[in-house]
Amino acid sequence: MIDPSIRIGFEGDVNEFQPGDFLKCEFVVGLEPEHVIHAIETSVIWLTEGKGDTDIGVHFFERRQKQALTGDTFKQPQRIGTVLPASPLSYEGQILKIRWCVRVRLFLPDGRQFTQDEYFQLGNVRPFSQAAFNEAYQDLIDSDPDPEDQEFDSTDKASGSGAF
Amino acid sequence: MPITVQHNPFATRFTRPGALPFLFNNGNRLESIVDAFHDCGFVCQIVGQHGSGKTTLTYALEPILRDNFHPIRRFTVRGPRQFESSETLTPTRSPTRIPLLVIDGFEKLPWLHRRLLVKHVRDQRTGLLITTHQPIGGIPVLLQMLPTLETLQRLTCELAPDLVIQKNLLAAIFDNNHGNIRESLMTLYNWFETQKTIT
Numbered sequence: 001m002i003d004p005s006i007r008i009g010f011e012g013d014v015n016e017f018q019p020g021d022f023l024k025c026e027f028v029v030g031l032e033p034e035h036v037i038h039a040i041e042t043s044v045i046w047l048t049e050g051k052g053d054t055d056i057g058v059h060f061f062e063r064r065q066k067q068a069l070t071g072d073t074f075k076q077p078q079r080i081g082t083v084l085p086a087s088p089l090s091y092e093g094q095i096l097k098i099r100w101c102v103r104v105r106l107f108l109p110d111g112r113q114f115t116q117d118e119y120f121q122l123g124n125v126r127p128f129s130q131a132a133f134n135e136a137y138q139d140l141i142d143s144d145p146d147p148e149d150q151e152f153d154s155t156d157k158a159s160g161s162g163a164f
Numbered sequence: 165m166p167i168t169v170q171h172n173p174f175a176t177r178f179t180r181p182g183a184l185p186f187l188f189n190n191g192n193r194l195e196s197i198v199d200a201f202h203d204c205g206f207v208c209q210i211v212g213q214h215g216s217g218k219t220t221l222t223y224a225l226e227p228i229l230r231d232n233f234h235p236i237r238r239f240t241v242r243g244p245r246q247f248e249s250s251e252t253l254t255p256t257r258s259p260t261r262i263p264l265l266v267i268d269g270f271e272k273l274p275w276l277h278r279r280l281l282v283k284h285v286r287d288q289r290t291g292l293l294i295t296t297h298q299p300i301g302g303i304p305v306l307l308q309m310l311p312t313l314e315t316l317q318r319l320t321c322e323l324a325p326d327l328v329i330q331k332n333l334l335a336a337i338f339d340n341n342h343g344n345i346r347e348s349l350m351t352l353y354n355w356f357e358t359q360k361t362i363t
Contacts, residue, residue, distance in 0.1 A: 015166040049175045094357045119169040
């Protein structure tokens with residue numbers, strides 16, 4: 001038995017967005033005559049990826065039960081549209097990444113599920129680079145403290161001039 | 165041109181129990197483990213060190229166990245009074261199925277609680293599948309987990325089939341983590357990030 005297929009595409013093949021942009025995409029579900037769909041969920045979510053537990057946030061969600069689906073429902077592409085929020089922005093860190101995606105999930109009556117994620121970028125936060133950080137701040141890291149900065153030394157309890 | 169997302173294949177999202185398949189290194193099969201569980205009267209323990217795949221095995225067994233058990237309640241014991249729980253609901257219910265408790269970290273429960281719980285499940289004809297670092301007396305051992313370097317190699321191929329990792333590097337990672345597969349995958353996560361930085 002062939003599994004159902006799900007194909008998701010963004011309008012204009014563009015998958016970079018800014019906060020407040022209207023995300024538009026289409027998905028096509030490939031079904032065999034023997035496939036019966038119990039329900040379909042479409043969502044726009046962000047999730048974290050890294051060394052810790054995965055956090056997930058749901059920005060848009062829609063579930064259609066089989067009663068709302070007809071034999072012709074999947075003969076044409078289905079559309080998803082939503083205004084994207086201000087945060088969290090996509091981020092490519094070393095121990096943590098924030099990823100946005102459009103997720104389509106099919107539920108079959110026998111309990112099987114088929115999920116397809118299509119990733120996109122929200123915002124343009126530059127990925128963290130240790131090398132770039134070192135290069136940008138190398139002079140400050142290597143140099144001796146400026147004597148004039150001493151008055152901001154937070155450990156200087158006696159003078160009471162600590163800024164922090 | 166659309167951007168492409170490069171996933172770190174060793175992120176916990178891909179390696180957590182339930183996301184990873186369970187790989188046997190001795191020709192065993194999930195079905196034979198389930199048969200052994202039935203033969204033990206539905207009360208068994210899986211024994212193994214940290215990161216050896218005990219929890220992953222319980223998740224891998226769950227779809228097969230659903231044929232005979234409902235509901236399946238899963239508890240993760242963090243300490244004597246700390247635990248998390250979840251319940252797996254099957255799409256169709258059957259009166260012939262019996263409840264199953266899956267308890268991760270059983271040895272962290274107080275001794276008396278363990279005794280009472282085992283007595284309760286036997287009296288109530290409930291299934292009990294536990295994971296523990298050390299064998300618990302009076303409960304049949306379903307499987308003793310013994311992860312090997314080959315297990316790590318096969319998992320790496322499963323997670324990142326196109327990735328080339330030197331065999332001696334993998335062996336060193338496995339040794340440095342004392343055979344702990346979970347920690348080895350964490351080290352591979354770091355290694356993957358350093359490779360991205362270099363390229």
